Amino acid sequence: MNNFINPRYFIDVNSLVKEAIEFKSQGSNNSEIGRGKTMVLLFFNASLRTRISTQIAAEQLGMNVLFLDMSSSWNIETEEGTIMNFDTAEHIKDAAAVLSMYADIIGVRAFAKLEDKALDYSDHLINALHKYCTVPIINLESSIRHPLQSLADMMTIKEHSGSTKPKVVLSWAPHPKALPHAVANSFLEWAQLCNYKVVVTHPEGYELEADFMEGHILEPDQEKAIENADFIYVKNWSATSNYGKVLNQDEKWMMNKAKLQKANNGHFMHCMPVRRNVVATDEVIDSPDSLMHNQAKNRLHAAKYIIKTILENG
């Protein structure tokens, strides 16, 4: 593995999930593998979990970590051949060349802007960095994917799954703000590569892209969708018909205990941060069937396993 951007570049996602779980169970005694090497974190968007779990993972492997808050400071040019006489101060190919001289791995967080769907779905910033950088890139949430979250999610499902064919559901939830599609997209993509057929449920106007829906089933009736589910991933994403807007805040889509009981008590999952009593009730989030904290804990192990794997190949 020489980058971690899009799981379709990897050979075998199923084995990756299994190996990450094994790595986690072995405990961590790899503090020499990254000694003297540097991970640069470019964060165009703020973060708590991703920042901390990635930085600690790299440091536990012996790396130095250099965090750069790019939210205000960096106007980067991505067009080839432009006359750079306006806002942009540096071309991405020059920044990438320099970063590649100094860093051993680059982690990037750059959300969708939710203004131009075609631009967002081209995932242009992370793809441009990948094109121009000569060192490995780790996706820490791009416009349309959040693969470290999905690896942690798949680890969590495998760890709590009695059968090899659990029923997995992705249930849209209300939220006051317009959120990117990355977590939902990546969840579906990784689930498909792990051979889970996901039942997806959401209101009209929130249809996810065919690429990510491949191998999965749409069931618009939430109650039917979650029936006998083993795992219910609850997550908001912004509208797709009217791209990036909040069309629906209907609280009947919120997950609550009554629904779960009727559906035979599947495990509740969420990537955090979670808006309590909007996305799901306190009762659901704090119940013993909630795997939310397990997912968060697996973020550290997922990051550590991926960084270690990249360092070994480097």
Place this chain on the structure above:
Amino acid sequence: MNNFINPRYFIDVNSLVKEAIEFKSQGSNNSEIGRGKTMVLLFFNASLRTRISTQIAAEQLGMNVLFLDMSSSWNIETEEGTIMNFDTAEHIKDAAAVLSMYADIIGVRAFAKLEDKALDYSDHLINALHKYCTVPIINLESSIRHPLQSLADMMTIKEHSGSTKPKVVLSWAPHPKALPHAVANSFLEWAQLCNYKVVVTHPEGYELEADFMEGHILEPDQEKAIENADFIYVKNWSATSNYGKVLNQDEKWMMNKAKLQKANNGHFMHCMPVRRNVVATDEVIDSPDSLMHNQAKNRLHAAKYIIKTILENG
């Protein structure tokens, strides 16, 4: 010791001060005790001394340090059971759970807002973190306490005290901005636990809370208060009668050489940053009797001793 928030939780503050001085004199050869462990610093307010002394202390003990500037990025919910449909993006109990998974010690700096006295004096943010976190918390200045400053102050007094019963004074000083009460409160609280009876002097409207004044004496006449003092801690705090306001900027409260000479040349103390020629004159600050730099130097030793003690108990 499994947290460092409020000295009333500790058994014996006097011994703590003595041990910190011994630890300082031994020099530092503890670079393995924190190896592979992480301290997360949550700073809701900016800082020079506290940030640097704490981070260096932790790193000299072998820890990795992850600094998070929370001044703009984090809208945290502290109420239980709220419908989080407005500004707050994450509940403190969820953030605390995640921080506790990733970090080994959490340092928090969160000033009083100086708008609502009851809210500030409940010290709600650090207490909520303490309630929900399962790893040790270090107070790096909360709404009403600054215990690492006070430990450094008590070390400085003990190091320069000929007698076991020195005369210690806390003298209010003018300042153009409204400052929190944390340093003054903590100084009085620690002094009382170290058996110093402090003579407190300030203008009307600046009365400190009875809890912190316990065991001390109010003397409204500054000249009488500082007479024959061994240590004169000079510090501004904002008004208490008209909470959080600047009622008085009368320069006659500024500390100067003439007053000190008349009072028999006690040691000048200040926690820094100091507004020169407002709080005290250049002459006082730069005199050989000033212990201001000794206090600052002790900040590093105090932080290192506390982190080491917490790591040993962990």
Place this chain on the structure above:
Amino acid sequence: MNNFINPRYFIDVNSLVKEAIEFKSQGSNNSEIGRGKTMVLLFFNASLRTRISTQIAAEQLGMNVLFLDMSSSWNIETEEGTIMNFDTAEHIKDAAAVLSMYADIIGVRAFAKLEDKALDYSDHLINALHKYCTVPIINLESSIRHPLQSLADMMTIKEHSGSTKPKVVLSWAPHPKALPHAVANSFLEWAQLCNYKVVVTHPEGYELEADFMEGHILEPDQEKAIENADFIYVKNWSATSNYGKVLNQDEKWMMNKAKLQKANNGHFMHCMPVRRNVVATDEVIDSPDSLMHNQAKNRLHAAKYIIKTILENG
């Protein structure tokens, strides 16, 4: 060497450049020299290359690095004897004393404000820090000098120079924003100390200070200036006649392939970030004769050599 502010403080710049190149060629096995020591980076202005290269250099030498973004947080008083009753919260002599207690080396980046020429050319902030700090200071670009850039530039010229007397040119370039003079000044200063007589070319109103022009030649005609040049350093700086303004954006000053061919194909040099097709065309920047990336790579080696040298003397 106990500071790295102004090359006129060093004994022999020529030997320094040679030793830095030797150090680079030996590869890096100095990870113990900085163990347990701390470098504090005070950045009053943002940076990509300088931040990353300096931090990684220090960490590869075993140091801990503490980065402080000073762009908004620090109002520092530099006047002696002032009554600090307004904006400034701390006097530089107090900040410097505290930084000197905690840090082993201090790196400072503080650009010219381009409002008051006399103030900028007094280089007051870095000089005040040097005056009051008791630990070594490294200049990471001050108002009028950028010596780590110049060391990397001189290393690059020496590495690519067949003769000991190459023809070196400094050619002004257009730019939409008003830029400091530090890179141009330092380039001329270091070139003179390395015995290169530089041909300087720029439009009217952009004359550099006599101190920095010492030993060099002005040739207002760009075509004549670059004739038979071995190295052509292309760089914008803001006006000097009308201090800090943009008087000229004439694209005829942009470097392009036709000019270089006519001038016998000298090496193109630039300190980055570069505005493509404004300062120089894509063709020039991406040509095999461009040394821009070599300069950037040498930033890391230059920083590492200087930090190592300071640590050895400390």
